[in-house]
Amino acid sequence: MIVATDQTLEHLLNLNNYKVRMQRIRTILDYSPTKEIDFGDIDNDYISGLIEFKKVNYQVKGEKILDNVSFKVYPNEINAIVGHSGSGKSTIIHLLYRFHKITSGSILIDNVNIYDYTNSIYASNVSGVYQRPFVFEMSIRDNLSLVDSNFLHQVEVCKRVGIHDFIMSLPKGYHTVIGEEDPHLSNGQKQLLAIARALLSNAEILLFDEITENIDSETTSRILSVLLDLKTNHTILMVTHKPEMMEIADRVIVLSAGKVSCKGKNQEVYQKSSLYRELRNHYFVSASKSE
Numbered sequence: 001m002i003v004a005t006d007q008t009l010e011h012l013l014n015l016n017n018y019k020v021r022m023q024r025i026r027t028i029l030d031y032s033p034t035k036e037i038d039f040g041d042i043d044n045d046y047i048s049g050l051i052e053f054k055k056v057n058y059q060v061k062g063e064k065i066l067d068n069v070s071f072k073v074y075p076n077e078i079n080a081i082v083g084h085s086g087s088g089k090s091t092i093i094h095l096l097y098r099f100h101k102i103t104s105g106s107i108l109i110d111n112v113n114i115y116d117y118t119n120s121i122y123a124s125n126v127s128g129v130y131q132r133p134f135v136f137e138m139s140i141r142d143n144l145s146l147v148d149s150n151f152l153h154q155v156e157v158c159k160r161v162g163i164h165d166f167i168m169s170l171p172k173g174y175h176t177v178i179g180e181e182d183p184h185l186s187n188g189q190k191q192l193l194a195i196a197r198a199l200l201s202n203a204e205i206l207l208f209d210e211i212t213e214n215i216d217s218e219t220t221s222r223i224l225s226v227l228l229d230l231k232t233n234h235t236i237l238m239v240t241h242k243p244e245m246m247e248i249a250d251r252v253i254v255l256s257a258g259k260v261s262c263k264g265k266n267q268e269v270y271q272k273s274s275l276y277r278e279l280r281n282h283y284f285v286s287a288s289k290s291e
C-alpha cells in the first residue's frame with residue numbers, strides 16, 4: 001500500500017527516467033496512486049459538491065486513526081478542518097482523494113458513495129493543492145499543460161489567482177523554467193501556480209491541506225482573497241493552522257485525536273469549543289512572544 005505523504009510523493013518524483021517521471025506526475029495529479037481500491041462506473045459529471053462523512057472509521061493495523069467521524073461540507077462555502085498535529089486532518093483529505101478505503105461508514109459526494117465514481121469523473125471533480133508547492137522542473141506553461149494545454153484557459157486561471165502579471169514580467173513569461181530560471185519565484189508564487197493548475201481541472205471540489213504553511217503574510221492574504229473568490233463556484237475544504245485562514249471559514253470542523261469534537265458555523269464553534277479558541281489564539285500568542 002502506498003502511504004500518501006509528501007515524502008512519498010517526493011520519492012515518486014525522484015526518478016531519472018523522464019518518461020516514467022511524467023507518468024508518475026500524471027498519476028499524482030490524477031490522485032490515483034493506489035490500486036487497493038476498486039472504483040465503480042458512475043460517471044455523472046453534474047456534481048454540486050456536497051460532501052458527507054457518515055460515521056467514518058479508519059483504522060491502520062488495528063490503530064484507530066478516525067473514530068466515528070460525521071460531518072457535512074457544503075458547496076459555495078469555505079469549510080475548515082482544524083486540530084492539533086496528528087488529529088487526523090490530512091487523513092480526511094487523503095480519504096477524499098481516495099488514496100485509502102475507509103474501514104466502515106461512508107463518504108458521499110452528492111449522496112453517492114465516493115468509491116462508486118469512475119476515476120476520470122472523480123479526478124475532474126475533486127482536485128486540490130498540497131502543503132508544499134507541487135510544481136515541477138519544467139516551464140510554467142508545461143506545468144499547467146499537465147492538466148489543460150489550452151493556453152487561453154491557462155491565462156484565465158493565472159489571472160484568477162493573480163499571478164498572470166507577475167509571469168508576464170519574467171523575461172521568458174510562461175516559458176520560464178521553474179527551478180532554473182525562476183530566482184524570483186517565491187514559495188507563495190509557486191503555491192498560487194499550483195492553485196491555478198488545480199483550477200484548470202474544472203473540479204467543483206477543491207481540497208487545500210495547509211497551503212499557506214511557510215508562506216509570507218502578503219501571499220497568505222492573496223491566497224485568502226483567492227479562496228473567497230473561488231467559493232462562489234466551488235466547495236472548498238481546507239486544513240489550516242493559521243488563524244487568519246480560520247477566520248474566513250464559513251464552517252469549521254474541530255478534530256481531536258481522530259474524533260470530531262465540535263462542528264458548525266464558524267462563530268458558533270468559536271463560542272462552543274475551547275479547543276477551537278485555543279487554536280485561533282495560539283498563533284497570535286506565539287507571534288507576539290517572538291517579537
Ligand SMILES: Nc1ncnc2c1ncn2[C@@H]1O[C@H](COP(=O)(O)OP(=O)(O)OP(=O)(O)O)[C@@H](O)[C@H]1O
Pocket residue numbers: 003004060065083084085086087088089090091092
Ligand atoms: N497510512 C497511515 N499509516 C499509519 N499511520 C497513519 C496513516 N495515516 C495517518 N496515520 C497516523 O494517523 C494520525 C493522524 O495523521 P494526520 O496526518 O491525518 O494528522 P494531521 O492532523 O494532518 O497532523 P499535522 O497537523 O501534523 O499535519 C497520526 O498519528 C498518523 O501518524
Ligand SMILES: [Mg+2]
Pocket residue numbers: 089090091
Ligand atoms: Mg496534516
